[in-house]
Amino acid sequence: MRKAAAALAALGLAVLGVSATATTAHAGPICNSKWPDSRDGMVRAWDGFDCQGTYLGGTQGSDPFWGDSSGAFRGSDNNRASSVMNSGYIGDLDIVAFYRLSNYGGGYACLAPGEYYADNLSDNSFTGDYPANNNISSHRWVNGCSNLLT
Numbered sequence: 001m002r003k004a005a006a007a008l009a010a011l012g013l014a015v016l017g018v019s020a021t022a023t024t025a026h027a028g029p030i031c032n033s034k035w036p037d038s039r040d041g042m043v044r045a046w047d048g049f050d051c052q053g054t055y056l057g058g059t060q061g062s063d064p065f066w067g068d069s070s071g072a073f074r075g076s077d078n079n080r081a082s083s084v085m086n087s088g089y090i091g092d093l094d095i096v097a098f099y100r101l102s103n104y105g106g107g108y109a110c111l112a113p114g115e116y117y118a119d120n121l122s123d124n125s126f127t128g129d130y131p132a133n134n135n136i137s138s139h140r141w142v143n144g145c146s147n148l149l150t
Contacts (some may be wrong), residue, residue: 028120030119031119034051034085035087035116039090039113041060041088042088043059043088043141044056044058044085045081046081046083048083050119051083051085056077056081059072060088061141062138062141063139063140065102065138066078066139073139078136081133081134083118083120084096084098084117084121085111086113086117088141090113092143093141094113094141095110095142096111096139096141097110097140097145097148099137100128102137106126106130108126108127108148109125109126110142112145118132
């Protein structure tokens with residue numbers, strides 16, 4: 001029943017000329033060129049816009065603190081991301097929730113798999129209206145983005 005309702009909703013959006021990812025910003029030619037050939041389960045981050053500058057890291061897992069000495073994101077990676085990519089597998093836990101503070105606190109912003117990447121985080125904010133650019137301190141994979149605890 002849910003699949004049928006979802007299919008009808010998608011069809012309705014298609015008829016209206018709107019996609020479910022209408023807010024997706026796919027303007028970044030460098031991010032486009034760095035998209036993997038197929039989904040590889042990764043979240044990635046760069047310190048420059050459009051997936052440029054220093055590659056901060058990538059992982060298939062969650063990381064509760066980008067500023068510690070463990071995990072894919074470490075030390076000076078904390079509060080440096082200006083573009084991020086979600087090439088995670090479609091299915092369970094396919095949305096990346098980025099957090100302003102360590103241990104998944106301080107407000108969040110999500111990147112769904114259909115959005116592919118956010119090439120300019122200065123256009124994004126966390127819940128609570130905190131700017132996202134150069135303010136990510138943790139991330140985790142989630143099933144949905146509404147009502148996450150912060």
